[in-house]
Amino acid sequence: MKKLFQPIDNAPLIIFRIFFGFLLAAETFGAILTGWVKENFIKPEFTFSHIGMEWLQPLPGNGMYFYFATMGILGILVMIGYKYRLTLSAFTILWTLTYWMQKTSYNNHYYMLILVCLIMIFLPANRYASVDVKQNPEIKSWSMPQWCSWVMILQIAIVYLFATLSKFYPDWLDGTFTKNLLANKSPFPFVQDIFNQKWFYLFIAYSGIAFDLLIVPLLLWKKTRTFAFIASLIFHLFNAVTLQIGIFPFFALSFAVFFYPPEKIRSIFFKKKAVLDFDNLPSDKNKSILLYFFLPYFILQILLPIRHWFIKGDVLWTEEGHRLSWRMMLRSRSGYTVFKIVDKQSGQEIRYNVRSKLTEKQFNMVSDKPDAIWQFAQRIKKEFASQGKDVSIFADTHVSINGKKLKQFIDPKVDLASADWNYFSHNDWILLYDDKEK
Template sequence: MLDRFLFKQIDNSPLLIFRIFFGILVSLECYGAIITGWVKRNLIDPQFTFTFIGFEWLQPLPGLGMYFYFFVMGTLGICIALGYKYRYSIIAFTLFWTGVYLMQKTAYNNHYYLLILIAGIMAFLPANSNYSLDAKSNPSLRAFKMPAFVKWVIVLQLLIVYTYASFAKLYGDWLDFSVIGILFKNKSGYPVIGGLLQEPLLHRIVGISGILFDLLIVPALLWKPTRKWAFVVSIFFHLFNSIVFQIGIFPYLALAFSVFFFEPEVIRKIFFKQKEPYQNGPVTVPPNRKFVLGILGIYFLIQLGLPLRHYFIKDDVLWTEEGHRMSWRMMLRSRTGITSFKIVSSTTKNSFLVNLDDYLTKAQKNKVSSYPDFIWQFTQRLKREYAEKGEKISIYVDSRVSVNGKPYQQFIDPEIDMSKVSWSHFTHNDWILPSQPQQ
């Protein structure tokens, strides 16, 4: 039963057109990052970047190097779309994109992480087996079929993403729609829709539809009677997100995934009219079946477990942020803070407040004001800077944070010398004060 489900040969048209869509979209993302100034703002202008903790060695290239870096990634995207040296192109893109993801998190988006996962998966799939320059130059590569598990790997990954995104919204500030009003508040200046976005009725519609869409879209696309309607709703939903939140290629990538839900014959007739039809073929079990199933099992166990890790960390993830990233907790909260850093010289005993403008960009200051890992990393940078001058210091942080517009609360223990504490990846950092119930 399992072998028939996973290893039955099916038409590969969805994979081929997705390769083309994926390559075009990632090239637009990379070239667009240069044109819109994203690269300059986040990788060139800052004195230093806030990497993922443990990857401090991974720094942006000096000078104009990051422009070249993103130009190369964009060109790799074109190679992926054309199916030119596909295996090398997709592997190189995955490594380059992972590098950029880890070297800065000030401009964090969940779809940056999703791109790593999808590119990594695509590196193992026969996406260049037709309608590619590789297949044209080497006809022995040409194929009209693929094992069914190729489709189901993508579908299961999407099911995990959307399901966790839906469940994460089941908390008080989303269910009373207050957080949606906060997220839309700074959109009031948008032409035409700015005023509409401030309407409480729209907040209710967005709140309820957000939960239902994330929970039901994958099952609705899989079930043939609801597939076309689900696709229409998906178009509206993702275009709305693209216009309102301006989150890059993610809405269009989400729409591109839809090709895996329609019958391959439908995809062939739309995109590859000259392609030879392929009816469902025999079950072809590979000789390394156990290895393939083992790798897939381990991968999806990690994908299922990683978003749950915050349940095993003390306090509420909305307050501590511990376990938030890579958990599909998308567009869930608004977070602001007021934070100061006091340096006390161990030799002179003199103390002074750090001028954040001397170190950080505006976006970095917003993060350092309210996110614990940014706060910790900044104190470590200050410690290293003064150590290089031969001066030993203590650093005390006065931080007050507001989540979803609620009253500010003390966030970091002001009595702790932050230059002496370590960062815990998998357990609670005790220098983060516990959240207090709101009156």
């Protein structure tokens, strides 16, 4: 405990703030430039918010362009350390609302950005090389408590740990998923020929497990640290090029600064920074932030990824407990859903054009994701209710995991308009994988 509060050079935290702010700006400005904002917020008639957040919808017109541009500017302000806690808090709120607002283009690093933003708000990352220091020199500091590095290491360790555990299922272990993932990923025929080789996609599958399992211990050990960093660089750059998963590979790489001795980071990035005898500096004895924020925070971070173990059924099939669990790049889903809408009063089936209400991405989501199917059924129900009609809604859904045989997914006899969504346990209208087709 005493060592956690021992002062160390704050160079790792300062350079991470700069990297982090740049990545926040790159993510948000990039979302505008690549058309991501248009596809997910401007073009759709509505968004599939997280359940319970249906009231949270995009700003009208071109409002979301200004929304994301504001986040981009806030990212730059975080990078330069201007009113650091205020600008980072504002970004965190806006980004969290964005996260809750749509899940059609869900990505784990969107969730991770929220978590790291929350952590960084509580860390003294503006005490050096910042506009805040220039405006108020009294806050300048060359040190930080050692726990500031350890909370960042623990966060990335949790991500890698649960990413490892989730890969221990048959389609990963026999290379089925990685084979499908690498199919048609290269524009060069000779490279694609390598991707199609069994030895290669099995190598990718098992190197993925080995990397996720060992990267944190190897970075912690001095003798293997540089080797581990090079391996991390190759691994994440390969993912960035072949999988095109946004800023996540670079975001993950930026955590490396917390594994190296602070003096090493200072010598690389802040050559003019004062060198002090940190061993003789007084320890920070304020334990309240660790006890009242970080302890509950990390308990929750351990509980969320294991909650699906206590929900009936295989999360790979049901999706219940999938999000917030670091189940990254793990499986492919495909399928179809046909809605049957029946007027309760007349008993007649009503024709409904699903495609006219959804973008292509949304339509694909409603084809195989249980929460989206249920939410869309509720939306259809409200639409007909506004016309004075009370309807029953049934879904004939078949789903395939990793290109395997389609199986019935939703009980076609259950009226989804009347069904509830259970947040914490299995929804019985989602058929289990081993259930016989009805």
